[in-house]
Amino acid sequence: xxxxxxxxxxxxxxxxxxxxxxxxxxxxxxxxxxxxxxxxxxxxxxxxxxxxxxxxxxxxxxxxxxxxxxxxxxxxxxxxxxxxxxxxxxxxxxxxxx
Numbered sequence: 001x002x003x004x005x006x007x008x009x010x011x012x013x014x015x016x017x018x019x020x021x022x023x024x025x026x027x028x029x030x031x032x033x034x035x036x037x038x039x040x041x042x043x044x045x046x047x048x049x050x051x052x053x054x055x056x057x058x059x060x061x062x063x064x065x066x067x068x069x070x071x072x073x074x075x076x077x078x079x080x081x082x083x084x085x086x087x088x089x090x091x092x093x094x095x096x097x098x
Contacts, residue, residue, distance in 0.1 A: 016040050026071055035076045038062070041086075050082055050089070058085035 020034040037055030044050060049064045062079035069078055083089035 013039055013041060029071050032071060032075060038064075038076075038079075040064070051079070052086050052089075058087065060084055061086060061089040 017039045020038075020040065021036065023034065025032045035053075038051045038053055040049040040051045041061070042050035044063070047066045051062050051064050053060050053062060060081060061083040063082050064075070064079055069075070083092060
């Protein structure tokens with residue numbers, strides 16, 4: 001897990017994705033690892049991140065919240081859907097206005 005989720009000050013999503021993908025699994029569960037193609041896009045504070053699944057069109061957006069993880073279960077089963085597609089999530093964001 002990187003120490004900093006995407007923020008306006010540090011928003012290199014490629015670097016963050018690579019850190020997550022290459023991180024060794026925790027000792028509690030040697031099979032647990034970051035899902036391939038799940039790219040963090042929007043930081044939500046407290047290590048929460050909205051991530052886009054770029055391997056499955058229409059590219060759903062899922063919330064990753066480490067405070068809620070069960071480290072004995074696969075991460076892919078613990079992500080909370082926030083939008084059915086990246087396009088839908090961007091529409092929600094645009095509708096919120098400044």
